[in-house]
Amino acid sequence: MSLTRPAAVVVLAAGEGTRMKSRTPKVLHGIGGRSLLGHALTAARALEPHRLAVVVRHERDAVAAHALEIDDDAMVVDQDEVPGTGRAVQCALGALDAATHAASLVHDEPGHGGELAARELEGAVVVMAGDTPLLDAGTLAELLRAHDEDGNAVTVLTTTVENPFGYGRILREEGAVVGVVEERDATPEQREIREINTSTYVFDAAVLREALGAVDQDNDQGEVYLTDVVALAHRKGLSVRAISVDDSWLVEGVNDRAQLAALGAELNRRTVESWMREGVTVVDPATTWIDVEVELARDVAILPGTQLHGATRVGEGSTIGPDTTLTDVTVGAGVTVVRTHGSDAVLEDGATVGPFAFLRPGTHLGPRGKIGTFVETKNAQIGAGSKVPHLTYVGDAEIGEESNIGASSVFVNYDGVHKHRTVIGSHARTGSDNMFVAPVTVGDGAYTGAGTTIREDVPPGALSVTGASQRIIEGWVLRRRPGTPAAAAAEKALSDGGAGLSPQARAERERSADGGATTPRDQQAPGNTDEGDTQR
Ligand code: UD1
Ligand code: CA
Numbered sequence: 001m002s003l004t005r006p007a008a009v010v011v012l013a014a015g016e017g018t019r020m021k022s023r024t025p026k027v028l029h030g031i032g033g034r035s036l037l038g039h040a041l042t043a044a045r046a047l048e049p050h051r052l053a054v055v056v057r058h059e060r061d062a063v064a065a066h067a068l069e070i071d072d073d074a075m076v077v078d079q080d081e082v083p084g085t086g087r088a089v090q091c092a093l094g095a096l097d098a099a100t101h102a103a104s105l106v107h108d109e110p111g112h113g114g115e116l117a118a119r120e121l122e123g124a125v126v127v128m129a130g131d132t133p134l135l136d137a138g139t140l141a142e143l144l145r146a147h148d149e150d151g152n153a154v155t156v157l158t159t160t161v162e163n164p165f166g167y168g169r170i171l172r173e174e175g176a177v178v179g180v181v182e183e184r185d186a187t188p189e190q191r192e193i194r195e196i197n198t199s200t201y202v203f204d205a206a207v208l209r210e211a212l213g214a215v216d217q218d219n220d221q222g223e224v225y226l227t228d229v230v231a232l233a234h235r236k237g238l239s240v241r242a243i244s245v246d247d248s249w250l251v252e253g254v255n256d257r258a259q260l261a262a263l264g265a266e267l268n269r270r271t272v273e274s275w276m277r278e279g280v281t282v283v284d285p286a287t288t289w290i291d292v293e294v295e296l297a298r299d300v301a302i303l304p305g306t307q308l309h310g311a312t313r314v315g316e317g318s319t320i321g322p323d324t325t326l327t328d329v330t331v332g333a334g335v336t337v338v339r340t341h342g343s344d345a346v347l348e349d350g351a352t353v354g355p356f357a358f359l360r361p362g363t364h365l366g367p368r369g370k371i372g373t374f375v376e377t378k379n380a381q382i383g384a385g386s387k388v389p390h391l392t393y394v395g396d397a398e399i400g401e402e403s404n405i406g407a408s409s410v411f412v413n414y415d416g417v418h419k420h421r422t423v424i425g426s427h428a429r430t431g432s433d434n435m436f437v438a439p440v441t442v443g444d445g446a447y448t449g450a451g452t453t454i455r456e457d458v459p460p461g462a463l464s465v466t467g468a469s470q471r472i473i474e475g476w477v478l479r480r481r482p483g484t485p486a487a488a489a490a491e492k493a494l495s496d497g498g499a500g501l502s503p504q505a506r507a508e509r510e511r512s513a514d515g516g517a518t519t520p521r522d523q524q525a526p527g528n529t530d531e532g533d534t535q536r
Contacts, residue, residue, distance in 0.1 A: 004148055007051070007123035007205060009044040010092040013037055013067070013130035014057035014079040019256040025059035026254065027130040028066055031264035032271060033291025033309055036254055037063065039133035041071050046137030047126065047144065051096055053077050054130070055088040075099065084223030085199070089127055090212045093205070096121045121205045124148065127226065129199040131253045133263055134270075139250055140200070146243050147202040153238035154207065154230055156180070157200035159248045166255075167196035168227050170242060177242045179231030184220040195244070197227060198251035207233055267292070283321075297333070315349065329359070332367070345377075348384075366401070380411075383426065395419075396438065400426030406450065409434040425460065 017026025027037035034042070037054070044052055054067045057079040064076045077095040079088045097120040104117035124147060126140060139157070147155035156177065158170050169190050171179040180197045181190050211229040219225060234240045245251055254260050271292060272285045279298035282288050289307040290296075300314045303321030308314070312326045315333035320326065323339045331337065332349035342359030350368040353359065357371050362379035365371055369382050372389035380394040383401035388394055390407035396419050397411045403424055411422045412435050420438035424430065428442050431450035442448065443460030451466060458464040478494075481487050 004124070004144070006047055006049045006126050006144060006202070007121050008092075008096050009047060009049040009052050009126040009128065010089055010096075011037070011040050011044055011052070011054045011128055011130050012085060012088050012199070013040075013063055014055045014088050015131075016058045017131070017255070020260075021257075025063050027063060028059075029254070029260055031133055031260060032267045033293060034133075035066060035070075036133045037066060037130045038070050040128060040130045040135070041067065041074065043135055043137045043140055044126070044128065045071060047140055049126065051075060051099060051121075053092045053096055055079050055092050082224060084217070084221070085226035086212055086215050086224035086228060089208065089226050090224070093121065093125070093209055093212065096125075097209075120209070123205055125203045125205050125208055127199075127201045127203065129253060131255070132199065132251060133254065134250050134252065134267060135198075135200060136250065139245060143200065143243050144202055146241065150239065150241055152202070152241050153204045154233045154240045155202045156230060156240070156242050157198045157251060158195050158242045158244045159198055159246070159251050160195045160244065161248050162194070164191075164194045164196050169193040170195040170197060171231075176234075177230065177240050178234045180227035182219065182221075182225065182227065195242075198245070199253065200251065201226075203229065207238060324354070397422040397424065397436075399424045400428070400444065402426055403428040404430070406430050406432035406434055406448075408432055409436070412437045
């Protein structure tokens with residue numbers, strides 16, 4: 001990307017970030033699905049530096065571990081107790097020099113021939129803050145190119161803002177950059193300056209090393225200021241230049257949670273817009289959130305209220321939303337996902353999901369498959385063309401191809417101690433309201449009746465129904481719930497010529513109207529035991 005690879009990039013991440021008021025170190029807070037430090041390291045790595053150093057101190061272990069997780073080639077450098085951005089860079093330079101020296105010893109060993117390797121870092125050193133998430137590789141590359149082409153000792157990235165409060169101001173004389181003064185050290189006239197330091201620079205390594213050796217702590221904060229290097233280099237007659245960016249968002253830092261949200265919204269606005277330019281329909285950009293690592297194909301349509309997180313991928317012509325949140329979900333082509341919450345799932349081409357589906361990790365829906373309304377799935381492989389249309393929980397299961405699971409079924413996977421698997425074959429049709437008590441298998445082409453509890457394996461092609469047959473207990477409500485609206489309704493229906501009665505009851509009623517003996521049931525007094533009620 002850049003004309004020349006920088007010798008090193010130094011990312012500053014040792015500061016406290018007090019204004020975040022958080023247990024989590026500032027640079028570990030994130031926007032667009034990536035930590036602030038992750039954004040900085042991604043931009044830094046794109047420059048292909050020979051070495052990449054991250055300076056840590058506050059919450060050192062958490063920040064160091066996170067940095068290495070993102071980029072295991074990064075060099076983690078500890079800042080000592082001396083405070084300030086200048087000290088942070090000095091610590092980094094010390095470590096970079098030591099690494100360069102160590103590499104030179106290997107280089108100078110017999111058999112490595114050629115000229116002597118450098119004993120300390122030489123060339124361009126890019127310095128950037130870890131809390132400036134919109135700073136992109138393109139802007140850094142331009143800064144580096146200007147530094148190289150002009151042969152500068154120091155090139156500082158600046159921008160001009162409406163309200164420069166809190167920033168270091170760029171001091172110029174006859175147009176030339178002569179120094180940077182911090183807000184708290186500035187005179188009232190200097191505070192009027194609206195061109196600010198973005199904390200992004202390219203330095204010549206030798207100039208930086210020498211100047212940092214001369215910087216004192218004589219300022220309002222008693223810190224070693226990196227910004228003082230600018231004035232020192234100028235005083236030595238070296239070439240110091242500023243490159244200004246018009247788009248201030250790119251260089252805005254996060255200091256508190258309001259800025260975190262503002263930058264998060266701006267990053268999202270840019271991400272959504274770039275996908276629209278790639279051929280994605282976004283009906284409502286304001287309520288659509290897309291993380292930076294998400295990938296979308298052409299003619300994907302995203303309906304309002306949709307969030308796509310992590311490594312979510314969506315294939316051509318699929319429609320997602322409204323009101324859908326997908327995290328690390330792989331969606332094929334021509335898929336429809338409506339009002340769904342999903343993570344770590346795969347939906348193959350032509351599948352349909354929702355409305356109101358909950359896809360938990362390990363859900364894999366085959367081509368043309370369906371996960372319908374009020375369905376929850378977890379660790380479930382559902383084969384091509386198979387459907388789970390309504391009100392069902394599928395956990396720890398495998399369903400073959402072209403099978404249909406009846407409404408209101410539960411894959412009973414947990415015995416209170418262990419999870420078990422259910423396997424349903426291909427072309428199976430299970431009835432509504434089935435309980436699959438795992439571990440259990442339903443074979444290819446098998447059927448199950450409504451309301452069946454499947455505790456034993458069903459062979460291919462068999463029908464399984466639960467044994468107990470339905471019982472009718474006539475007049476139970478009239479006797480056991482007298483005075484209720486249900487009893488009144490039943491009484492009315494029964495007096496209406498017995499229209500509401502079963503055929504047996506009607507026959508019985510006709511017999512007694514003919515003067516026959518009353519049935520034993522009629523003799524039962526209210527308040528009989530349930531056993532009495534079981535008579536038919
Ligand atoms: C700094 C600049 C200021 C600039 C502003 C842009 C200095 C003296 N000032 O001010 O000119 O306008 O950034 O946002 O450089 N850090 C360390 N070690 C430290 C102190 C800070 O690594 O001892 C890191 C922080 O983690 C952060 C970066 O350096 O990533 C900037 O530090 P911060 O305290 O935010 O500097 P500002 O006061 O904002
Ligand atoms: Ca800052």
